[in-house]
Amino acid sequence: MVQLNLPENSKVKKGKYFKDRTGSKNLKKVNIYRWDPSSGENPRIDTYEVDMDNCSSKVLDILNKIKNEIDPTLAYRRSCAHGVCGSCAMNMGGKNGLACTKPHSEIDGDIDIYPLPHLKVRKDLIGDLDGLYKQYKSIEPWLKSNSKSESEEIFQSKEDRKKLDGAYECIMCACCSTSCPSYWWNGDKYLGPAVLLQAYRWIIDSRDDEKQARLKKVADELKLYRCHTILNCTSACPKGLNPAKAIAEIKKMLATANI
């Protein structure tokens, strides 16, 4: 259901202010969403003054600097720092992306950092992605082949392999799904752009023999057709992929296929 306002326990309050202690002239204000599960209080926005003269170029560098030098209680997911693992997905300057690949120079004025939108928050910038992983599992993202042989390769032509470009690169960071208003309101049933892109990836794989069954499975008013081409997903994807186009291709296949 469309619920525009946040529930009472999720209303964001004003938090602490961490004044700069380095005496730097080049300061930037960074507003970060904080929620401590042990406090029993509402989430708050803490503001940090960060010395930008001694900070590398990405938003993740700011977060690391804050955690290392100003406030060690800040919690956020991060791992590879190269846009490969998808751990540090969050909302920066009003748009989803990976903190490790997003240059902070692209954000004008104060930098606002929130967890991925419309998720249950575990702590600070860490959102609960269990629902998305369950949906990912539901599309059975593995090869289903009728081939009896277990030792022989299944060959694929260069053209067929090319079809997977733009789909296999997805790192499941959830930037797209959590940017989608349709997914906010119907996330329990609508699969969302990330999972549908993966569904598409297996539907068009020439080595897979379950294409019809896969198509039948996603052909559902709620699972698939809640995509209204809002296109927040494509503009959010940090890998430059196009989930909206993949969803449109699935719709097209369903419109022309005999199932």
Place this chain on the structure above:
Amino acid sequence: MENKEPLSPHIQIYKWQISSLVSISHRITGIINIIVITLVCLLASLLSLGENNYEIIYLFLSSLVGKFFILGITWSFSFQILSEIRHLIMDLGYGFELKITKITGLIVIFGSIFLTVFFFLVGKNFF
């Protein structure tokens, strides 16, 4: 145990894109158009009940509010038509590149304003 995990902010913080703006406007104008079409049907059936009704409708539509009303629905229909064409092209699988969605979105927004002015001038026998 009570589930006390808060919900992270969503529509309150997410930056509007041209594509999301066009999408929500498409829905809003769609609803407006359905109401307007119903109203037009009601007006037509009122006309069949006598000429007095014609007077009333004419007076309303030539008042300032009435003119604003007509201009508003002209824009609403123009927007809906252009946006629907954009949707049809997308349903064929074209126009999903970020740059192109921005361009087509802007065409819909400015095109609808252009069409409204155009229809207004046509109504004024400008051409």
